[in-house]
Amino acid sequence: MNKTESTQVPAMKMSRTDLSSQPPAELVSMLQSYPDPAVLLSADYEILSANRAYRQSYGDVSVTKRHCYEVSHHYDRPCDQMGESCPMLQCIQTSKAQRVFHLHHTPHGEEHVDVELYPVEAEDGKPRYFLEVMRYSKLASPRAGDSGLIGRSPAFMTSMALVERVAPSETTVLLLGESGTGKELMAQAVHRGSMRNHEAFVPVECSGLTETLFESELFGHEKGSFTGAHSRKTGLVEAAKGGTLFLDEVGDIPLSLQVKLLRLLETGTYRRVGGVEPLKADFRLVCATHRNLEQQVADGDFRMDLYYRINAFPIVLPSLRERITDIPLLIESLLPKFSKGRVIKVSKEALLLLQAYAFPGNIRELRNILERACLLVDDHWIEPEHLPQACRQKISASVPGALQRAKTDGSDFTQQEIIGLEQLESLYLHWALRQLGDDKALLAHKIGVSERTLYRKLKSA
CATH class of the missing domain: 1.10.8.60 (Helicase, Ruva Protein; domain 3)
Known part of the structure; x- marks a missing residue:
């Protein structure tokens, strides 16, 4: 199964004769049909059965009778109690499938994983078992040195979860965020995760394009269409045929040119400058801007119809x-x-x-x-x-506001005051500990140190 394809799980209900502590043989057999790692779980997170791909991915050891969070996260309690989004509770409460983007431990190191959880209902309509299917992300890595997108912070994971969902579709994506946050890299990730990844990714820098340049660059031109047009030129829309067209800084397109872009998106056709024959466009559109397009619409600087045309699936990139x-x-x-x-x-x-x-x-x-x-x-x-x-x-x-109001040695420090690095680290640790409800184990996990190291730092503070 291709990673970009969604798992199709048939609705399943178990008869009363199946309500034993062990899952039915047909469910266990079904697990082996999945090429991706898959397990059957009980409502208390216990792994009842695992397929071959799961055992290969998480170590060829006995995984049954262990909890899923032990194997995949090395936690001693469920993910939701460790500050992560766990799909199990929602799945139990709603009896509906859930999907999350997690960071899992494997024998080869940590990996970003797209996790889908499906309830298997009993005759009374309540979930009896849970089928969990996992796919490793090919778009991001939590390790240094790998190509593409790199990160593991909660803000990064939130953005990547959206990219993983939208990439396989044809939906137009709008990437929002400050300058320098990596919007073109994210657009390339959307392209790599799409069914068009075997064709070209064509970026267009929209800033500073005049009307003549905009049309010529985007649509191309015919020989002799204007002074200096000595030959036919292929436009970027044509170059992106079958692939992805990335309009960077789309918010900088002058109002007079926005109607030309809207016409292309609405009709799916265009003409080269100086040409009369309409040509068919075939691309997946990804746009990006650091501007507030909603405010530009309110100010009359960006067309409302174009805004809603490109804002089908917005993703905010974290600073x-x-x-x-x-x-x-x-x-x-x-x-x-x-x-x-x-x-x-x-x-x-x-x-x-x-x-x-x-x-x-x-x-x-x-x-x-x-x-x-x-x-x-x-x-x-x-x-x-x-x-x-x-x-x-x-x-x-840039210290969190709670730190700026913190007290050390009985006196407040202000934004203008320079403090020692050890003092800064101490203030940050105590602030972070308060945010996590005084959970030292969770804080140690999130900042990447052992609990022993954290205790030592807190004690010496």
Whole structure:
């Protein structure tokens, strides 16, 4: 089964004779028909049976009689009690299929997994068993050094869950977010996950295009259609035939040109400049902008009909300051691009500064900072002095509001006050602990340290 295809699970009901502690043989046999990892679960998360693909993916060991969260997450309690979205509770309450995007442990390392859970009902209409099917994401990775999208923070996972859902369809996608958040990379991920991935991905930079250039670039032109048109030119719409057309910064298209784009999208046809023959367009549309299109519509700067035409499936990309836990991962992935064969790492002090910085330029700015730092480093460590002054002086500007109101040594510190890095780490840990209801085990898991290390840091604070 192709990853982009949705699992089709027939409605199933069990007779009273099937209500034993072990699932019926036909259900166990059905599991083997799935090429993707699949298990049958009880309502208390116990794995009753697993197919061959699941055993190969999660280790060729005895997985039955264990809980699903033990095997896939290495938790000692259900996912919803560890700050994640667990589909089981919703599935029990609604008797409807549920789908979530998770990070699973496997013998080969952690993987992003698209998880679908289906209830198997008894005669009384209540779920008796639960069929869970898992597919590894081919669009993102939680490991440094892999190609494509990299991340594991909750904000990143939320965006990727939407990408995984929409990519296999033909639905138009609108990517929203600040400049530098990686909208073109996300658009490429949508293309890779689509049925059009064997054809071209064609980006169009919409900023600064005049009316003549817009039509010529998008639709192409015929020989002699204007001065300098010495031959026929293929437009980007034609180049994207069968593939994906990516309109970057669509909010910058002048109002006078928006009607031409709308006509293309509404009719599915276009003419080359100077041509008379209508040509059929065949592309999947992905748009992106850092602008507030709703406000532009209200201000009369963007056509309402075009806005609703491209806003079929909006996805908001998180800023880098919303992905603080991804910064070490992104640094590890980016540094080899600039180190030129040298082994260069970021010191703990420099990393704390970067994690406290607001990054108005997002990932693009992080790339620039690391590239500059690699040129300044004489040994193998990027230290605070190798970072821009803005990173060193505005520590508290990006600290959560709760931290800015925190007290240390009996006095408040303000946004203008510079504090020590150990003090900053202490304040952050105590703030984060409060957000998680004083759950130290969950906090240790989320920040990627052992509970013993966390206890030591809290005790020394």
